[in-house]
Amino acid sequence: MYIPFVDLKIQYQSIKTDIDAAIANVLNETAFIGGKYVSDFAKEFAALYGAKHCVPVANGTDSIYIILKMLGIDKGDEVITVANSWISSSETITQAGATPIFVDVDEYFTIDVRAIESKITKATKAIMPVHLYGQMADVEAIAELCKQYNLYLIEDCAQSHFSEINGSLAGLRGIASSFSFFPGKNLGAYGDAGCILTNDDAVAEKCKMYANHGALIKHQHQIEGINSRLDGLQAAILSAKLPHILKWTDQRIKCAAYYDRILADIGEIELPKVRQNSKHSYHLYVLKAHRRDELALYLKERGIETAVHYPTPLPMLPAYCYLNLKSEDFPIALANMSQILSIPIFPELSIEQQDYIGDCIRTFYKK
């Protein structure tokens, strides 16, 4: 049996008629840049979230960069984020001119709130938790800190579409939040795509303007901006997928619950912990495994694709050598580095596939 890490083809086949029609409409109307498909998707996404504004942009990385830039984050400023994430979470801080300040992870693979306060300085302007793997960071406690120290709260929701904590959706707690619609994300386009959610009118307007060369009206450039637009094809594809996203999220949760059940008795692996009163949207299902690399190879030989998110904590990457950070300052991220393993999870993953994966993991540890 071959089991891909994510199966984008099976999902396409399940909604092929709608997707093909959406693409044909955009082609027939040559609605490539801007236009109704883009504004319709933005409206639909904002409505599903109950957010005041959705600013569509070219990708998730840009959505973070644009938020930081439009909040005035600049040279000499510091932004606190988490030690284990995709590099977009920190490279955008640098792109804005500021310095990323990394904080270790907690037992839920998200920023350790207990370790944040000691990193706050006069230069700190914002805290940017990442709701990693589909699980929200302790955003309530972070919001408290932000209030106390007068900092912006920005949520990186690239991996947490429709995740919740205490009944509130990820992405609505701070000044603005960033989303990615990279093809493999829980809501994925067929190319690069992203958006910003915010309830703040001024922030929404600035972000919209900056993403479109600093102009809200053609040729009326209020500032210099960038070209970061969601294109019509991606928007139409996202709109065709949107009616399915809540069902797909539920299917991911069901897959995770099934893994929790069939893998529970294997002592050599630790299953993902879920924060109380939260809804994990399982962008990824991440184990902590003894002999991780051997297990990954064993699974690969049996047709099962796995991945590591991420092989190196951000502070330990060559890109951040210049910050002279010590790995001992990130003990949990460092310990996780050799143990974390993401096994296949996607809405269409079948019980048979999950049973096969479970059996292979079990046999590996019996060897």
Ligand SMILES: *Cc1c(COP(=O)(O)O)cnc(C)c1O
């Ligand atoms: C995917 C991702 C991003 C960036 O999204 P792109 O659309 O690929 O630019 C940012 N942060 C995290 C945590 C991500 O996983």
